Amino acid sequence: MGKVKVNNLFKTYKVKGKKVNALNGMSFEIEQGEILGFLGPNGAGKSTTIKIMLDLIRADKGEVLIDGIDSRLPEARKRLGFMPENPQYFDTLTGFDLLMFSASMYGIDKDVAKKRAWELLEEFELKEAAKRPVRKYSKGMIQRVGFAAAIIHNPEILILDEPMSGLDPIGRVLFKNKMRELSDKGVTIFFSSHIIPDIEDICSRVIIVNKGKVVKSLTRTEIKYLTTTGFTIIVNKEVPNLGLKFIKLQEGLYEIKCAKDEIVNIIDLLKEKKVIIFDILPTKKDLENIFLDLTTY
Numbered sequence: 001m002g003k004v005k006v007n008n009l010f011k012t013y014k015v016k017g018k019k020v021n022a023l024n025g026m027s028f029e030i031e032q033g034e035i036l037g038f039l040g041p042n043g044a045g046k047s048t049t050i051k052i053m054l055d056l057i058r059a060d061k062g063e064v065l066i067d068g069i070d071s072r073l074p075e076a077r078k079r080l081g082f083m084p085e086n087p088q089y090f091d092t093l094t095g096f097d098l099l100m101f102s103a104s105m106y107g108i109d110k111d112v113a114k115k116r117a118w119e120l121l122e123e124f125e126l127k128e129a130a131k132r133p134v135r136k137y138s139k140g141m142i143q144r145v146g147f148a149a150a151i152i153h154n155p156e157i158l159i160l161d162e163p164m165s166g167l168d169p170i171g172r173v174l175f176k177n178k179m180r181e182l183s184d185k186g187v188t189i190f191f192s193s194h195i196i197p198d199i200e201d202i203c204s205r206v207i208i209v210n211k212g213k214v215v216k217s218l219t220r221t222e223i224k225y226l227t228t229t230g231f232t233i234i235v236n237k238e239v240p241n242l243g244l245k246f247i248k249l250q251e252g253l254y255e256i257k258c259a260k261d262e263i264v265n266i267i268d269l270l271k272e273k274k275v276i277i278f279d280i281l282p283t284k285k286d287l288e289n290i291f292l293d294l295t296t297y
């Protein structure tokens, strides 16, 4: 239950008689209860893969199996919940109506749906706005109601396309907590994102795609290692002749910047000199450079 197998997908679009190869043997598996991040530069084939998983478009070759069932069958579709990147809802609907509409698409009994809709509106802090038309919602509120609509039928697998882009810090915490909670209950979560800290925070694994196929699969620890280029060490005092550059932040507060492989020696040195370390902060590589490193092998 909640298992996904994406098997050797190929997809070509035709634009003005020219062929665009969107997928070139895209293959990966998602285990039950896993939070898997889907990362890749623009045009890598993420949206095309998601659309094929949801049977919104068809692959030229290959298959997607949801718990062993072909994703083109309605039986498979029912197990999935989906939140698009820019939800375009019938904006005259209220938040409550939207959830009821989504529930009706999955054939949920009206009374059950009503109860579930109110529960979700409460969880996503939309109770006050429940009877307001969605067109009057802020971007964050639209994303919240979109998330709620995607899980109203208690799907086994949740697919989210850039779920946290444009959310404020409180909204992001809410989404991350919700994703963790669902994963703890055994829901499989697959989401695309460009936001490295979010991915590091919640994903158990990340797959990186480029040119229509997987180029790397990384565990959370591996991605933390890969994205860290060095550290900033915050200390209480300056020590001369250590070969280190102490930058004064204020009285009794200095920072030292170092490369990833220097950290252990520097900490030993500071310990020896009885320097107090207040904090050690990783310096992060930006996404473009990570893609560059991984895709130019």
Ligand SMILES: Nc1ncnc2c1ncn2[C@@H]1O[C@H](COP(=O)(O)OP(=O)(O)OP(=O)(O)O)[C@@H](O)[C@H]1O
Pocket (backbone or CB within 6 Å): 013, 014, 015, 020, 021, 022, 040, 041, 042, 043, 044, 045, 046, 047, 048, 049
């Ligand atoms: N409907 C379409 N018609 C023609 N070409 C398309 C279509 N959809 C996608 N493509 C092309 O297929 C390739 C993969 O696009 P896709 O949208 O799947 O990538 P993506 O990884 O989701 O990109 P982004 O991060 O920009 O959303 C790109 O070259 C894109 O231009």
